[in-house]
Amino acid sequence: MSGKSIRLFLVDGDYNGLITAELVNWTGHTLAGPRSELPNLLAREECHQRTGIYFLVSRESSDSGLSVYIGESDDIAKRLKQHSRPESSGGKDFWDYVVVITSKDGNLTKAHVKYLESRLIRITKDVGRCSLINSVTPEFTSLPESDSSDMEFFIEQVQMVVPAIGFTFLKPVKKSVDSGSGDSVIYLLESPKHRLRARATEDGADFIVLKGSDSIGKWNGKNGGYGRLYRELCDRGVLEETQNGRRVFTKDYAFSSPSAAAATVYGRSTNGRQAWIVEGTGQTYHLYQSAKIAEVLPDNETSEV
Known part of the structure; x- marks a missing residue:
């Protein structure tokens, strides 16, 4: 573009x-x-x-x-x-x-x-x-x-x-390529205990959880903040109840951060930078981003301020 x-x-x-x-x-x-x-x-x-x-x-x-x-x-x-x-x-x-x-x-x-x-x-x-x-x-x-x-x-x-000027409500969510194939990096969030599996990708400032991803059936964290977001997504039909007691994303949904996305999947506040991992590598979101920064500015080129 x-x-x-x-x-x-x-x-x-x-x-x-x-x-x-x-x-x-x-x-x-x-x-x-x-x-x-x-x-x-x-x-x-x-x-x-x-x-x-x-x-x-x-x-x-x-x-x-x-x-x-x-x-x-x-x-x-x-x-x-x-x-x-x-x-x-x-x-x-x-x-x-x-x-x-x-x-x-x-x-x-x-x-x-x-x-x-x-x-x-x-x-x-x-x-x-x-x-x-x-x-x-x-x-x-x-x-x-x-x-x-x-x-x-x-x-x-x-x-x-x-x-x-700061408002993205008119910005279309990037269409997932085969729900995340091609050059897109795919992030994975799982909870074997709750049988949850969610996949996500990024587009600029958007952290996009892909359609078909799992979410917890009920918010378990403190009220307010991400709890309001979770309930709103339920009310708007983005998170739909399933017969197994969980919820599922009915569409690709753009969050403002990995932590907002992780909290919605887990039903409680979560450090998304540590919880999401790069699919197929086991590398956390944080480590992946740090490695990308190091490619541009290797550690031996940094200087103390």
């Missing part, structure tokens, strides 16, 4: 404040920030009476994943103001961060953003990296062939720029 240039701008010089993001040769414009910055966000030109799409995000627990709501409007500022109200007044309480996508040339129409909203909801569901708050998936308006092509390109750019 060829390189891409993404321009990130910290509006107030603070990474906790408003951020804009743009891709070279893309007409889209991204504006993002925490809910506490909503007054400043709504005052900006790219929100006021602009047609676009938006993502309301709850970052409450990175262990149990994000909660996301996807919407569209022909007046982004007005719609976000409505969402800022209490739930009892028709607003939404759950979110603490917002990402707004508009067009620099103002050429996004209502039909365009309805198409984008519907497609992005479907993509987010298929990817399965978050809890989607949308209760329905709206049908998109049929667009002329040329417009549909333009919007599909727009979606590809959105899928690139949103992860650049």
